[in-house]
Amino acid sequence: MCMGCIGETKMRKWIVMLTLLTVMVIGTVPVAAQTGTIPEVASANSSFSTLVAAVQAAGLIDDLSARGPFTVFAPTNGAFGTLLNELGVTANDLFADTDLLTEVLLYHVVAGEVRAADILGASLPLTVTTLGGAELVVNVAGGRVSLNNGRATVEIADIDASNGVIHVIDNVLLPPTTTAGDAPAVASTGTIVDVLAGNPNFSTLVAAVTAAGLADELSARGSFTVFAPTNGAFATLLGNLGVTADQLLADRALLTSVLLYHVLPGEYRAADILAANLPLTLETLNGADVVINFNGQRVTINGSTASVEIPNVVASNGVIHIIDNVLLPQ
Known part of the structure; x- marks a missing residue:
């Protein structure tokens, strides 16, 4: 057996391994x-x-x-x-x-x-x-x-x-x-519910709002701030809970509590949040508080539970901030 060939073969294997590690x-x-x-x-x-x-x-x-x-x-x-x-x-x-x-x-x-x-x-x-x-x-x-x-x-x-x-x-x-400062507002036509329904990334959120019977409330004339979880955020929640979307939507009382925990009375744009004395504690329509802060890169909610990915999506009755995780009432 050629000892030099064995050494050459081992060297080639090491080169391949190092290349794969680099990739x-x-x-x-x-x-x-x-x-x-x-x-x-x-x-x-x-x-x-x-x-x-x-x-x-x-x-x-x-x-x-x-x-x-x-x-x-x-x-x-x-x-x-x-x-x-x-x-x-x-x-x-x-x-x-x-x-x-x-x-x-x-x-x-x-x-x-x-x-x-x-x-x-x-x-x-x-x-x-x-x-x-x-x-x-x-x-x-x-x-x-x-x-x-x-x-x-x-x-x-x-x-x-x-x-x-x-x-x-x-x-x-x-x-x-x-992402956190006075981002130029993205103006959209329609109410908060209309804006969300017009974006396929919020189909789960819209289904949840509909199942909870909150569409009319979030279409009312008042001014609201909504922290809107994407479909991906809901998928993460469902995976963590080990349940399906249908199972989550079936418990209307729980669903209503969770959804209203994402809604603030009044309009809070990103600049309003950053201009406040942080951390900022605000009461949601659920009655429980959320704690809003800034980590140097993004606006965060309840510590690192969720962060704002896209702020200041404006609707006719308030403003939407897109977030990366579903908030659960404390």
Whole structure:
């Protein structure tokens, strides 16, 4: 038997194992260098057509074509689609507010070239300052590089451009001034119930409101603030409870109690919350209190139970803040 061959075989196995480990942690095999600037590389990939359109609408093509280098966390078309669904708006609606668009886009850009290996070699979590001036928190979770406590995950790392590097991410990042501050209101037609019913991400919440007989109450003229859990938030709750949606909706008294715990009398926009003396304790229509705070990145409710993903979705009778978990009365 060839001893040298055995050693060579073992070495190959180690190389394969190390390569697989790199893929698991970083999210991809390193990609070959691309010709052209960051906007040119993005323009050549149909998966970034929405991002390129956004950069053009914000007038940032020249900035991102400069010598740099830059690190860009690039959301895919699918990531923008998710954001638009959450907001209940079209791409044209989003692009119309160029100030907001610029702020959001620059939150995806870091001065200097930060590769996946730099992130893994850093003391984590790593806080970096974006070109917009706001900070971004980078970490490793679940075997992948994550941003802002899981808001986005790197799907493909280290796509080279002539003036920097691109990391592909699965969600659009929203700067703290947008996710927690005075985010420009997303105006929608109709009552709170109408707005929720018009967005498929809230089909479970709408079914719950209907089952509890609260549709008329939340369509009344008064002014309300609703913390609206997404379908994903309800799915997490059902999994934790080990019940089905039908079982949850069957207990009308419990359902009513839980839903009203997500509603405040009066209109509280994100700016109102941040201007208050935090933590802020408010009584819900359920009669129980919620405690609202700010963790430096997002508005949080009852500690880390839930956080606001999208604030200030305006309806004719109040405002909706989209949250990532269902609140349970204390």
